[in-house]
Amino acid sequence: MSTQTVFRITLKDGIDGIQAFNEPIPKAGQYEVLIKIRSVALNYRDIAIANSTYPLPTKDQVIPTSDMAGEILEVGEHVDGFSVGDWVIPPVTADYLYGPFKEGVDAYGSVADGMLREYVVLPAHILVKVPKSNINFNQWASVVGTGSTIWNAYYGNTPLKPGDTILLQGTGGVSITGLVVAKAAGAKTIITSSSDEKLEYAKSLGADYTINYKTHPDWAAEVLRITDGRGVDHVIENGGLGTVEQSLECVKESGIISLIGFLSNEGKSQPDMLMPALIKAVMLRGIRAGSKQQLEELVRFIGKHNLSMPVDKTFGYHREDIVAAFKYVAAGKHIGKVCISLN
Ligand SMILES: NC(=O)c1ccc[n+]([C@@H]2O[C@H](COP(=O)([O-])OP(=O)(O)OC[C@H]3O[C@@H](n4cnc5c(N)ncnc54)[C@H](OP(=O)(O)O)[C@@H]3O)[C@@H](O)[C@H]2O)c1
Structure with missing residues (x-):
């Protein structure tokens, strides 16, 4: 299989502007990994971007959402510390990794393509490995932005x-x-x-x-x-x-x-x-979403206390389900997190 279903958004059309496209599955470069996305968690930010009320820059036709949990399928030849089969989460932006906050140019789902896709290639150095425990992919995806x-x-x-x-x-x-x-x-x-x-x-x-x-x-x-x-x-x-x-x-x-x-x-x-x-x-x-280092600290805390983030509802990976998931969050019907689950 060489192609995947990817969702992009035409911002002037709001949540209904989410549409499916068939795009190539990328290859991992030397310092990158290919990830099979297993769950995407929604944030109010995703709704605000779709409705053009987000206060920061956005890009039309962006792949929405920032928060995902997935499994590594392929590892670039110079990648250390990650193996095929590892479970990983990324921070919300690829260029805020540690230290005091600085504005990134690579925030996923607003200016950089986000996670509503089946496969993504990411630089290995931004990723946080999460344990394969009783915490499932939906719960791990749920800790990225809000956590x-x-x-x-x-x-x-x-x-x-x-x-x-x-x-x-x-x-x-x-x-x-x-x-x-x-x-x-x-x-x-x-x-x-x-x-x-x-x-x-x-x-x-x-x-x-x-x-x-x-x-x-x-x-x-x-x-x-x-x-x-x-x-x-x-x-x-x-x-x-x-x-x-x-x-x-x-x-x-x-x-x-x-x-x-x-x-x-x-x-x-x-x-x-x-x-x-x-x-x-x-x-x-x-407060802005935390760095990769803060996400790592949180993952350790979650492991130590055996915590899991409450997921209110999980939707499927079809256009109508995704639009329904965005509308569910927009209506404020949820408690805690809402996820889109990919097989
Ligand atoms: N600065 C950052 O980096 C950052 C990161 C994450 C989120 N945020 C922002 O933080 C806010 C919350 O995000 P979220 O993802 O948790 O949103 P969310 O899941 O969509 O939360 C919505 C809930 O907030 C509650 N709410 C709405 N208006 C309220 C009000 N006037 N007073 C008290 N509660 C109210 C409602 O809860 P009830 O139904 O219980 O009333 C509503 O269901 C958003 O504005 C989001 O953009 C910012």
Whole structure:
């Protein structure tokens, strides 16, 4: 077999602009490996790119998505440390491997072709090997973008400490990954959602406190009540402009707000963040998806604690299934991660 089915997107057509193409299966170069992709995990980023609301550069006709887990089929002659049959995941961008964040030019699924394809050739030096354990390909694909982002938030600057209280906004991929990792790290968690049903599920994953942000639009007051007025040590800020004011209200003095998402930005203007942050000496830290090194640290942590990322639903590798998967995430029906499984 020399060809594969690849999906590309015509951005002006939104999610319906995802179309199948028949393209050659590439060959691995001397320092590269050929990977059979076994699962692709979706992120809100993929929806934002498809809907042209993503704040960073994109390329028309790009192969969407960044997060995959796969199996090595072929190893270039100068590759060390990888063998045929190894399970691997890549970071979100090929040129952010370690150290402080720097903008990459190679982010998969936005400017560089991503992972909605059956086979991909990648440079061996960017890959993270993952153990063949009870964690399946869907769960490994699910740790790439959201997992490295959460790891960066918790350990990229001021490390999370056991006993810290973390506020997680919503029950999407970032939040649920943040919940699973925070629990294993010994932190207390408060999670919000628009749905009581989703909050019940979050409790089953170990959430210590839950708040429905629809029935409690002043959720920051609830957070302060739960923490006896002290506030939380760390906020995983997924909402953006629509939530950050309340985050500043309920973070403790010298606490951290990790600025990760922009889910509630539409139609909102910038609130006054300067004086509340200054008065409470709060750290507002912009977070981008973690480096290869941070992904490796997370994979070790997952192995040590035998964690797996909750996958809400898995879709098939056909155009109509893929479009349905993107629309499912766009509608916010999911809890945690949504994957596309390839045989
Ligand atoms: N900076 C980075 O490098 C980076 C990396 C990863 C993700 N992100 C960003 O982080 C955000 C979350 O990503 P994701 O992949 O986890 O998204 P997701 O899985 O699509 O999460 C969507 C969920 O967020 C919750 N939500 C929506 N609006 C909310 C609001 N106003 N307040 C609280 N929760 C709200 C909803 O949960 P309920 O249904 O429970 O209400 C919704 O189902 C996105 O903006 C994404 O682009 C950024």
